[in-house]
Amino acid sequence: MRVKRYVVNALPEAVSLIRSELGKDAVILNTKEIKVGGFMGMFRKKKMEVIAAIETNQANAPVQPQRAVNSQVDAAVEQILQTVQRTTATAVMDPPQPTAVDKEKLRNEREQFIIDEIRDLREYMVTLTKKQKQDSGMTEHLLALKEHLTEQEMDMQWIERLLQELLDKQEEEGISFNEEQVWERAFIQLEAWLKPYSGSGISNHVKVVHFVGPTGVGKTTTIAKLAAEQTIKHGKKVGFITSDTYRIAAVDQLRTYANILNVPLEVVFSQMDLPRAFKQLEERELIYMDTAGRNFRSELHVSEVNSLLQTTEPSETVLVLSMTGKTRDMAAVADHFCKYGVQKVLFTKLDETSVYGAIFNLIMNFELLPTYMASGQTVPDDIESFKVESYIRQLLRSNAS
Numbered sequence: 001m002r003v004k005r006y007v008v009n010a011l012p013e014a015v016s017l018i019r020s021e022l023g024k025d026a027v028i029l030n031t032k033e034i035k036v037g038g039f040m041g042m043f044r045k046k047k048m049e050v051i052a053a054i055e056t057n058q059a060n061a062p063v064q065p066q067r068a069v070n071s072q073v074d075a076a077v078e079q080i081l082q083t084v085q086r087t088t089a090t091a092v093m094d095p096p097q098p099t100a101v102d103k104e105k106l107r108n109e110r111e112q113f114i115i116d117e118i119r120d121l122r123e124y125m126v127t128l129t130k131k132q133k134q135d136s137g138m139t140e141h142l143l144a145l146k147e148h149l150t151e152q153e154m155d156m157q158w159i160e161r162l163l164q165e166l167l168d169k170q171e172e173e174g175i176s177f178n179e180e181q182v183w184e185r186a187f188i189q190l191e192a193w194l195k196p197y198s199g200s201g202i203s204n205h206v207k208v209v210h211f212v213g214p215t216g217v218g219k220t221t222t223i224a225k226l227a228a229e230q231t232i233k234h235g236k237k238v239g240f241i242t243s244d245t246y247r248i249a250a251v252d253q254l255r256t257y258a259n260i261l262n263v264p265l266e267v268v269f270s271q272m273d274l275p276r277a278f279k280q281l282e283e284r285e286l287i288y289m290d291t292a293g294r295n296f297r298s299e300l301h302v303s304e305v306n307s308l309l310q311t312t313e314p315s316e317t318v319l320v321l322s323m324t325g326k327t328r329d330m331a332a333v334a335d336h337f338c339k340y341g342v343q344k345v346l347f348t349k350l351d352e353t354s355v356y357g358a359i360f361n362l363i364m365n366f367e368l369l370p371t372y373m374a375s376g377q378t379v380p381d382d383i384e385s386f387k388v389e390s391y392i393r394q395l396l397r398s399n400a401s
């Protein structure tokens with residue numbers, strides 16, 4: 001048996017196709033209305049799907065009346081075919097010449113088709129207008145801002161919030177911001193969000209500052225930079241403790257800076273050594289403690305380093321993160337340290353990137369207080385206090401590509 005599917009506008013069209021292709025003995029097995037084509041669910045056309053069949057030995061040989069019934073399957077098919085034939089095939093087997101009634105029916109069908117088309121079109125226009133109204137505020141300037149911040153790897157949820165704020169402002173003021181206004185307003189909004197976290201630096205009142213963070217982010221270098229500033233500029237008596245005994249070179253690195261700056265250094269191998277070290281540095285006004293970097297995406301290592309941060313003196317812990325790290329890894333590390341109460345963050349290697357969104361994400365998502373930004377290997381020059389305005393300027397102006 002040969003089965004063929006036709007998609008036509010109306011049944012008569014199928015009938016003539018079936019007759020010319022499958023012969024006059026073909027039967028219609030099924031007809032149904034379907035919708036085809038279209039665009040986003042709109043403009044779909046109503047069509048008719050017609051399934052027709054002919055016994056294989058009859059195809060291309062419409063004159064041969066006999067059908068071979070060779071198997072049980074064929075017998076079953078034969079039975080179905082006959083039933084279908086009796087109920088639906090009359091028109092196919094012997095298609096009548098179109099009568100006045102048929103012509104009328106055809107005209108009605110066409111009219112209905114056109115009416116349906118128009119209704120679909122109208123529905124589409126309504127949806128389109130609604131969408132346009134929603135999007136009307138999204139000017140090319142706002143889209144440019146969105147693209148820029150996406151390239152800066154700012155979290156999409158913050159980008160969307162910022163755009164919504166600007167759209168609301170546009171509506172309130174009844175204007176559409178020009179390019180300059182868009183960037184100006186973005187600046188103002190970002191500043192308003194970041195302001196509460198600014199200006200904290202490292203507290204002047206604490207005696208002990210712990211520096212924690214992944215390997216190689218620049219903890220030791222940063223300690224040297226800050227210690228130089230404190231001893232040379234502010235004449236403070238600084239002391240160092242390091243628990244980074246993981247690598248001999250790490251102790252030597254800090255010892256070198258300690259010698260240059262004339263700062264005493266204590267090495268601790270475990271929590272038990274801490275009281276002795278603090279006793280040795282009793283005279284010091286400020287103690288910077290260096291820790292070993294580990295894989296801090298593992299919470300175990302975070303709790304391990306945390307056990308070394310115990311002190312009876314007023315202290316604070318600064319999480320050091322490098323801008324060369326992946327945004328997602330930085331967030332995972334920040335997440336773990338925040339669980340242990342770390343509130344401050346210091347960003348390094350700003351000189352090695354042109355993508356700054358991570359800073360905004362970390363501050364806003366973890367409520368971390370930014371302290372300093374380091375942008376180079378030179379001790380003590382390449383570090384400066386975190387300033388909201390200059391950071392936002394950098395974020396908005398930077399060309400990521």
Ligand SMILES: Nc1nc2c(ncn2[C@@H]2O[C@H](COP(=O)(O)OP(=O)(O)O)[C@@H](O)[C@H]2O)c(=O)[nH]1
Nearest residue numbers: 215216217218219220221348349374375376377
């Ligand atoms: N480009 C650049 N390199 C830095 C910066 N801070 C530190 N480094 C370098 O990063 C490397 C690791 O620094 P180190 O202080 O030993 O990292 P630690 O393992 O966290 O103590 C060294 O080569 C530093 O010179 C920075 O702000 N910019």
Ligand SMILES: [Mg+2]
Nearest residue numbers: 219220244250
């Ligand atoms: Mg180090």
